[in-house]
Every structure is written in structure tokens, then in C-alpha cells.
Amino acid sequence: MSAAVLAEAPPAPVNVWSVIARTFLHAFLICLGIVVLYPLLWMAMNGFKNNAQIFGDPFALPLTWSWSNYVEAWNRGVRDYLTVSILVTVASALCTVLVSAWAAYGLTRTKMPSKPLVVGFVLGGLMLSPTVAVIPLVKMMQALGLYNTYWALIVLYTAFRIPFCTFLIRAYMLDLPRDVDEAAVIDGATEGQIFWKITMPLCRPIIVSCIILHVLFAWNEYLFAMIFSGATGMQTLPVGLTSIMAKHGTNYGIVFAAMTISALPIVIVFFAAQRYFIRGLSEGIGK
């Protein structure tokens, strides 16, 4: 479905100007593509180089394709950071989606009193930013004994993403047909059965979108991660990278290798699940 906007092949006689315009258009897109991709390739490539090669001849290909920097980075911390990141991301994604789906179900399928108030309260959380809450949260987490534990991040990532996720799932559930539910009620199904057996399977596309958007958020989050997982052994990848930088800041090849390893998983997730990604983003902003 092409929305002919700028460059559109005119019918019959080939217009010289249109050919020129198209050539420029493609040239522009390619140049921009190089500007976007080259720094990332440079990063991955520098993981194969030593300091002298990185700075002496920045544009050259590595002399040898040795994985030693990558192995070194992996052993000197990246493995541990990756484990923490996976743990925190997966746990908080599951919690967020489950809690949000429950809330969305209650807000669209039950006779809950004063629904608009509850909707307003939960979705109102969208307007509040983590930056503003961070100082009181430090005191709170210290009081709860969660400071410097994985739990602090799991709980906070869940709480701060519930409004957005509930918003997406609720909008999706509102558009779902209800006749299956009604038939199930007549057959004597409980709310719990309807939720797990009917509503959740129907909501699969938006659930997948929610999970992917959450993974993107949790994998890359920095402020909370820096403050609540600062201790060694607790750091997520973004925080760990800055400490690799501090520790091995003079051996740049290792830093570049660590950056590349950290970036890869999320880029792969994006390409594997592009469709769900785009759906989540466009639904999230458009409603």
C-alpha cells in the first residue's frame, strides 16, 4: 500500500526532472543510512582492534579478526551484567504484563464500581516521570530493605510501566467482541476462567507488543539502574558498561567489545519482532 508522497513514477512519458528527483531521494536515504549505521559498525569493528589501531587509523578494517577483546569483555563483567539484565527484564516484563492485563480485564469486563475513577488513577501515572520520584524512592527502598537488590528494579520497572501497559491492553480489550464471554457466562464459566481461557488468548497480539516494549525499556533503563543497582554484582548492562569504562578505560578495544555485546540482543529482538513493536508504538501514541 504505497502512499505516493514525494517520489511517484509519473505515467507514460518519462519526466527527466522526476528521474533526477528520484536519484537525489535515493542518494539522500543512502547517505543518511550510512550516517546511522557507520558509527555502529565502527563500534563493532573497534572491538577487534587494539588502542593503537583504534586511534591511529580509525577508518581501517581490523588487521586481524581476533575475538580476544570480546572474550575478555565477556569474562570481565559482561557475563554478570547480562545475567542481571536478563533476570530483571524478564521478571519485570512478566509482572507488568500480568498485573496490567488483570487490571485491564477488571476495567473492561466486570461491574467494578466507579470505573472511570480507577481508570483515571492508573492511567494518570503516565504523566509522572521517574526522575521526579527518584529521591523519595531511595529513602523508601532503604526503609524496605530493597536498596541494592534486584527487587528494587523489578518492582520499580513494573510499577512505572503498569499505566502504559494497562492503557494499551485496555484499549485492545474494549475493541474485542463480547459475545464469546457472554456465551461462557451462560455456560457457567467463572471470571477467572474467562480471563485465562478467552480474553487472554484473544489479546495475544497486544500482550506481545507490551512485552517487547517493556523489554526495550527495561533493558536500556539507566537512572533507576544506576541508583538502585550500583553495588558490584547487582549491576545491569547499562550501569555495568560505565563501570567497565571506568575500570578498563585505557583498553578501549574491550570497552567497544562490551558495548557491542550489550547492543546486539536488543537489535536482534527488534528485527525478530518488528511487527509487534510497531503495533505497540503506534497504538500507544495514537489513542
Added chain:
Amino acid sequence: MRAGGTSEFRLRDLLSFRWAAIAVILVAWFVYYPIVDNFIVSTTDEDIFTGEVTQVGLANYQRLLDDPVVWVALWNNFVYAAISIVFQVFGAFLLAAMIEGLDSERLRRFWRAVYFIPSAISITITGLLFYFIYQPAIGLLDGVLKASGLETLMRPWLGDEGTAIYAIIAMSQWQGFGYSTLLFAVAIQKIPRELYDAAIIDGAGPLRRLWNVTFPLTREMTGLMTIITVTGAFQVFNEVMVMTAGGPNNSSQVLGTWLYQQGFTENNFGYGAAIAAVIFAVTMLTGTAQLIYTRRRRVQL
């Protein structure tokens, strides 16, 4: 019998709160309560050594007004927002229009995906990457300038008070434009094809179609993206922290990093909370704008 039936129904209605209970509790506890608490903290002063908390009223806010760094930070956030609107709203709109105008669906999908890649990568990584790119003399940027004979432009991009914040903002545009391009592309795809056909029959060239069809029909997205971009620009933290931590000489400080430095490096919790209150005020304004905007739109639909 009948009365019993109704009360049973009411009980069941009340029980349906259980579905939303965890969400409400978590959001109230970890999202709303800290914001309220932030205002309380902002009227206190805590002695780092004795841990003694004293009420200081609005003194922290008075200090905000007299703190030159706060004004530098506000200005930097403002510049951040302004430049981001140019590139991530209008630039992204034009780019999305160019991509969606391509004939081949595979090419369209390819470019959308390629430009999005930096947005998927953590800002910490792109920040560190550009920290190296901006290194004086040995970095990639200076390397490119040298190779193209523009040695006079070479400088310590992040070490120069005049360029530090702009270098950071430039990285941020590089990272973020693909994200908004993707969203504009989705909005453009929703425009009915017939409108373009009609415009072509009327003899409208590509630029006319862009101006008279595409632009008006994606205005909602433009409005929303503007608001989201401004909100984001006033919350910026990660890239500045990684690349300069606010330096040199506080020239690239933004509200988020100044809050961090005051609250966590210098342990001025009260003053940090007052800076947080400023961020809160700005994001509330933009958030309300967004709410009114979407509400009005829904009424029109």
C-alpha cells in the same frame, strides 16, 4: 430473598476490584506517593553528618532562583527541546514522507528498520560511542573533518563549554529520529490512497501533495510528537550523564543531571527534591497539554 440477591450482587461488584487491586496499589505506592513525598522532602534540609532533618519551608525554592546553574540547565533543556522539535518532529515527518513515497514495499520497510536501529540501543551505549567519536584529534568526527580538509573545525567537542551541550543534543537526534520517523510512517500509511489519486488528477505535484494532503492529515501525530518531544527533553538525563556529567564547568548541565549531582553526589536531598519539583511542573504542563489535545481529537472523531 430478593434483598439477599442484590447484596450478593453488590458484593460481587465490589469483589471485581480485585482485578485492579495490584495495579492500583503498585502505582499508588511507587509512582504517586513518591511524587507527593518529593514535595515534603523539598521543604526540608538534612544534615549529612548528623542525619538531622530540619524544616526550611521554601528556602530550597528560593535557592533555585538564585542558583545560576539552574538557569543554565533550564536553558539547555529548552535548547534540547527546540532542536529536537526541528529534527525529530519536522525532520522525521519529511523523512517518513520520503520513505512512504517509495514504490517498493521492501525498500520502505528496509529504511524504516535501518533508521530505527539506534533507538533500540541503550542511550548509555550510544552515549559512550559518541563520547569516543567526539574525542579530540583521535575521535571519528575529527578524523572525518581532517580527511575532508576541515582541520579548522576540529575541537574537543565535549570538552569545550561552547559545544558540549550541542554535541550531546546532536547524538540524541542521531539516536531518536528513527523512532519518530517510524511513527509518522504509520500515520502516513493510514491516509486513504484515494486522496492522493484525486490530488494527482487535479494536477498536484509531489510537493503540493505533501503540503496539501500528507501534512494536514498527519497533523494530530505532529501535535502529539511535539508534546512528547518536549516532555522528553525536560527529563533528559542518561546521555548527559554518560557523556559529560554536566561539565565542563556545568555548561552542559540539564535539570536531571543537576538533580542527580545535588541529591546524590552532594547529598542535598532537599535541594535535589526542589529541582525535581521544577521537572514535575514542566512535565505536568506538557502532560496536560497532551491530555487536552487527545481529548479534543476524540470529540472531533
